Amino acid sequence: MDTIFRNALSRYRGQILGWGLSLAALSIYMARFYDTIAAQKEQYMKLIDSFPKEMLVFFGTSEAMQMFTPSGFLNLEYFSYMSIIIGIFAILAGSGMLASDEENGTMDLVLAHPVSRAALFVGRALAFLAATIGILAINWIGFLIGLPGTSLNINAVEMAQPFVSLFGILMLFGTLALVLSMLLPSRRMAAMTAGILMVASFFITALARLDENLEKVAKLSPLNYYQGGLAIDGLKWGWVAGLVGISALFVLIAWWRFERRDIRVGGEGGWRLPELLRLHRRQIAAGNKV
Amino acid sequence: MEQTLAIYTQGLMKSYGSVRALRGLDLEVRQGEIFGFLGPNGAGKTTTIRCLLDLIRPNGGTVRVLGIDPQADPVAVRARVGYLPGELHFDENMSVESALRYLNSLRADKHAGSRKADWEYVRHLCEHIDLSIKLAIKNLSKGNKQKVGVVQALMHRPELLLLDEPTFGLDPLVQQEVLRLVQEARDQGATVFFSSHILSEVQEIADRVGIIRQGVVVEVAETASLINRSLHRARIRFKQPVDANALANVPGVKVLAQDDGQTIILQIEGEMDRLIKTLAAFAVIDFETERPSLEEIFLAYYEADRNHVA
Numbered sequence: 001m002d003t004i005f006r007n008a009l010s011r012y013r014g015q016i017l018g019w020g021l022s023l024a025a026l027s028i029y030m031a032r033f034y035d036t037i038a039a040q041k042e043q044y045m046k047l048i049d050s051f052p053k054e055m056l057v058f059f060g061t062s063e064a065m066q067m068f069t070p071s072g073f074l075n076l077e078y079f080s081y082m083s084i085i086i087g088i089f090a091i092l093a094g095s096g097m098l099a100s101d102e103e104n105g106t107m108d109l110v111l112a113h114p115v116s117r118a119a120l121f122v123g124r125a126l127a128f129l130a131a132t133i134g135i136l137a138i139n140w141i142g143f144l145i146g147l148p149g150t151s152l153n154i155n156a157v158e159m160a161q162p163f164v165s166l167f168g169i170l171m172l173f174g175t176l177a178l179v180l181s182m183l184l185p186s187r188r189m190a191a192m193t194a195g196i197l198m199v200a201s202f203f204i205t206a207l208a209r210l211d212e213n214l215e216k217v218a219k220l221s222p223l224n225y226y227q228g229g230l231a232i233d234g235l236k237w238g239w240v241a242g243l244v245g246i247s248a249l250f251v252l253i254a255w256w257r258f259e260r261r262d263i264r265v266g267g268e269g270g271w272r273l274p275e276l277l278r279l280h281r282r283q284i285a286a287g288n289k290v
Numbered sequence: 291m292e293q294t295l296a297i298y299t300q301g302l303m304k305s306y307g308s309v310r311a312l313r314g315l316d317l318e319v320r321q322g323e324i325f326g327f328l329g330p331n332g333a334g335k336t337t338t339i340r341c342l343l344d345l346i347r348p349n350g351g352t353v354r355v356l357g358i359d360p361q362a363d364p365v366a367v368r369a370r371v372g373y374l375p376g377e378l379h380f381d382e383n384m385s386v387e388s389a390l391r392y393l394n395s396l397r398a399d400k401h402a403g404s405r406k407a408d409w410e411y412v413r414h415l416c417e418h419i420d421l422s423i424k425l426a427i428k429n430l431s432k433g434n435k436q437k438v439g440v441v442q443a444l445m446h447r448p449e450l451l452l453l454d455e456p457t458f459g460l461d462p463l464v465q466q467e468v469l470r471l472v473q474e475a476r477d478q479g480a481t482v483f484f485s486s487h488i489l490s491e492v493q494e495i496a497d498r499v500g501i502i503r504q505g506v507v508v509e510v511a512e513t514a515s516l517i518n519r520s521l522h523r524a525r526i527r528f529k530q531p532v533d534a535n536a537l538a539n540v541p542g543v544k545v546l547a548q549d550d551g552q553t554i555i556l557q558i559e560g561e562m563d564r565l566i567k568t569l570a571a572f573a574v575i576d577f578e579t580e581r582p583s584l585e586e587i588f589l590a591y592y593e594a595d596r597n598h599v600a
Contacts, residue, residue, distance in 0.1 A: 003395045011381075105379035109442070112343055112373035112452075113396035114365045262346040265377055 004115065004123025005130075012093070012131035019089050020135045023082075024142025030078050031146030034070070038151060041068055057209045070152045075229025079162050083169050083226055084202055086135060090170040091194045093131065094177035097124045099187035102264040111263060121255050125178075132170050136163045154232055161231040168243030169226040173198050175250035182257040198223075222246075295354070296321045296450050296481035297342060302351035304337050304505075311337040313505040314351065319483050319498075324476050326496030326513065327485040334505040335485035336376045339452050343373060356450060369397070372448035376455050376485070378439040380427045386416075386438055387423040393442050407445035415441045419467050432459045440468050444475055451475060453484035457491055469495050522558045523580045524565070529573035540568050 037044060048056070048067065056067070056076070066072035098121065101107040111120065143159050173194055180190035201221040208218030218224045225239040297319035304312040312334050319325045329335050340346045342355050344364035353360055360367045380389050394407045416423055421437045430438070436459045443451060456472065457465040473495055476482050486492050492499055492513070499516055501509040509516070523546070531551025538545045543565055547555040558565055562579075569577075 003392070007392055011383075105375075105377050106381060108340070108345055108375045109373070109378070109380070109393070109439075110396065111345055112368055112371070112375070113393060114369035115396050116365050260347075263340075 001119040001123040004110075004120055005126050008124045008127030009130055012127060012134075015089060015093070016131050016134040016138070019086065020138030023086070023135070023139045024145075027078065027139055027142035028146035030074065031143055031150055031152060033077070034073055034152050035150050037073065038068060044068075054210050057206075070154050071229050071232035073152075073229070074162070074232065079166065079228035082166060083223060083228070084198065086166065086170055087173050087198050088195075089135065090132060090174035091177040091191050091198065093128050094174035095181045095187045095191040095194065097128055097178050097181070098258060099181035099190065099264075103187055105265055107263055108265065117259050118255070121258055125251060128174060128178075129171075132167065132174065136167055136170075139163065158232050161235040162227065162229050164235055164240055165227040165231040168240040168247075169222060171247040172222050172243045172250075175247040175254070179250040179254040179257070182254045182261070294321065294357075295319060296323075296356060297325075297483055298352070298354040299338070299341075300352040302338070302341060302353060303349045304334075304341060304346065305349055311505055312341070312348070312351075315502070315505060315507055317500060317507055317510070319481060321481050322476065322479060323497040324472065324482040324484070324495050326492035326499045327483060327502060328487065328489065328492055328499055329485070329502035330487055333502045335502060336454055337505075338502070339373075339376075339454050339483075339485065342452060343368060343371065370449045372443040372446065372451045372480075374439045374443040374451075374453045374456055376458070378435060380435065380438065382428040385424060385426050386421065386430070389427055389438060390423065390442055390445065394445065397446055405446045405448075407447075411447070412441060412445045415444055415471065418471060419464055433461060433464070436460055437464065437468075440471070444471060447475070447478065447480070449480060451480055451482045451484070453482065455486055455488075456484055457486075457488065465491065522562065524556045524558055524562075525553065525576075525578045525580070526556065526569065526574060527553050527576040529575055532572055536571075537565070537568060540564050 044067075067076055098107070101110070111117070140160055140163050143154075144156055147154055147159065176197065177190055177194035180193050181187050184190045184193065201223040204214060204218050204221045205223040205226075208214035208221075208224070222243065225236075225243055227236060227239065295318050297317060299315055299317045302312050302315040302317075303310070315334065315338060317338070327335055327338070337346065341348050341353055342360060344360040344367065347361065355367045356370055358367050381392075384392065390407075390412060397406050412423075415421075416437075419437045419440065421434065421441065425434070427435065427438070436457075440456060443453065443456075451472070453472070457468055460468060469491055472482055472484070484492075484496075496513045499509075499511060499513050500507050528551075532554065534545045534548045534551075534554055537543055537554065537556060541564060542558055542560040544557045544559075545554060546557050556565070
C-alpha cells in the first residue's frame with residue numbers, strides 16, 4: 001500500500017503544485033486587495049448600493065457592509081466560488097482515482113502483482129486525501145504570506161477554518177465522483193454527473209437565500225453546509241463532520257463495489273440497467289410459459 | 291490432483307451481460323511445462339487468464355492456480371506469477387527503469403513466495419531483447435513497450451508465467467529472443483502458460499497445446515502428437531483422370547485441390563484405411579503424405595465448427 005500511495009501521490013504532484021501555487025498567488029493578491037477596497041469604502045458602498053441586493057445575497061453576503069468585514073470580504077471575493085474551482089479538481093481526481101487506470105489499461109498490470117484490491121483502493125484514496133490537503137495547505141500558506149501588513153486582522157487558526165469547511169465540501173464531491181465512477185460505465189460520465197450535481201447545488205443554495213420556498217430543497221444541497229469565508233468568525237464543526245461522514249459513506253460504497261466487480265479494460269464498461277431489464281423480461285417470459 | 295497442477299479449471303464460466311465468454315472451460319496445466327493456449331480473437335483466451343488472476347470473477351466453476359483459489363487469496367497467487375497482459379499499457383510519464391522499479395517494489399517481501407527482481411537479471415533480460423532502460427515509456431514504439439512487458443513478467447523469476455500474446459508487435463528477431471527467454475524460464479523450473487494465435491510459435495516452444503473454441507477447450511494434446519495425429523494431407527497422382535467426388539465421399543476426406551483430374555490433394559481426418567481401400571479401385575502412380583502444420587489442425591477445428599453451425 002505504501003508503494004501505491006507514493007506512486008499515486010507523485011502522479012498528483014503536478015496538480016498539487018499547479019492548483020496550489022496558482023490559488024496561493026490569488027490568495028496573496030486578495031489579502032493585499034482588502035486595504036485598497038477598505039480605503040475606498042464609501043465609493044464602493046455607493047457602487048454596491050446601485051446593484052440589486054440579490055446579487056450580494058447570491059454570493060453569500062447578506063449586506064453590503066458585510067463585504068468590508070474580513071470574513072465577509074474573503075467570503076465574497078474568494079471562498080464563495082472556491083468550492084466550484086477546487087471542486088473541479090476534486091471531481092476529476094475522485095472520478096479518475098481508479099476508473100482512469102482501468103480505462104487506460106494500466107490497472108491490469110498493477111493488480112497482477114501481489115497487491116490486493118483493498119490495498120490499491122486505500123493507497124489511492126489516501127493519496128487523493130493528501131493531494132487535496134496539500135492544495136488547501138499551499139492556499140492557506142498563501143494567505144499567511146499575504147495577510148501580514150494588511151488590516152485583515154486574522155490569525156493562522158482563524159484563516160484555517162474556511163479551508164476546513166472547504167475540505168469537507170471537496171471530500172464530498174470528490175468521493176461522490178469516486179462512487180459514481182464505480183457505478184457508471186465510464187469515468188467521464190461519473191465526472192460529468194458529479195459536476196452537474198455540484199453546479200446545481202451551488203445555484204440551489206444561492207437561490208434559496210433569495211427565495212424562501214427553496215429553503216427545504218436547499219437543506220438537501222451539500223453547499224448549504226459550506227460556510228466559506230464566514231467560517232473565519234467560527235467554524236460549524238457539525239456541518240464539517242456531516243460532510244466528512246457522508247464522504248466516508250461514499251468511500252465505503254465505492255470500496256464495496258470495487259472489491260466485488262470485474263476490473264474493466266478500455267471500453268468494457270456498461271450499464272447494468274439494460275441487463276437487469278433483459279433478465280426481468282426473461283423471467284416474465286418464463287412465467288408465461290409455465 | 292489439482293495440488294500438483296500449475297493451473298486447474300473445471301467448468302469455468304464467465305459471461306459479460308448476454309455474451310457467454312467461457313462456457314464450462316476445463317483445463318489442466320502441469321508444473322514445469324510450456325502450455326500453448328490457442329484460439330482466435332474472442333475465443334476466451336484473455337478472459338481465462340484474467341480469471342486466473344482474479345481480475346475478473348467467474349460466474350461458475352472451479353479455479354486453482356498453483357493449488358490456490360485466486361478468489362480466496364489473489365495476493366498469494368499474484369506473488370508467484372508473472373503476467374504479460376494482452377493489452378499492455380504503462381504510465382507514460384515514467385522511464386523504462388522507473389516503471390520496472392515501481393512494479394518491482396509492488397512485490398513486497400512479506401508475501402509468501404514473492405520475490406523481488408535481481409537487477410543484474412533485469413539488465414541481462416534487457417540486453418537480450420535490446421531494450422534501453424533509460425528511455426521514456428512515452429517515446430517507445432509498440433514493440434519496445436511489449437519488450438518492457440516481457441521483462442517485467444520475467445524479471446522476478448516467477449513460478450508461473452501467464453503470457454497473453456507475448457510476441458505481439460515484435461519483429462521476428464526479437465520474437466525469437468523472447469521465445470528463447472521463455473524456454474530459459476521453463477528450464478529454470480517455471481511453468482509457462484501462453485496464449486497465442488500465432489501457431490508457428492506455439493508449435494516451436496509449447497510442450498502441450500490447448501485449443502479453445504467459443505469458451506470451451508476442445509482439444510488438449512502434446513504438440514508433437516497433435517501434429518502427427520489424425521490430420522494428414524495426401525497428394526495422389528493417378529494414371530488416368532479420376533472423379534474427385536468418388537474420394538470426397540469417403541468419411542473424413544476432403545478434396546483440397548484437383549489439377550487435371552490426375553493429381554488430387556486431399557485432407558484426411560482420422561485413419562487412412564477407408565481411403566486406401568477406395569483408392570484400390572484406381573490406378574495410382576504416386577501417393578505422398580505430409581504432416582500437417584499446427585495451423586492446419588487448428589483451422590480444421592474451426593472449419594468443423596463453422597460447418598457444425600451452418
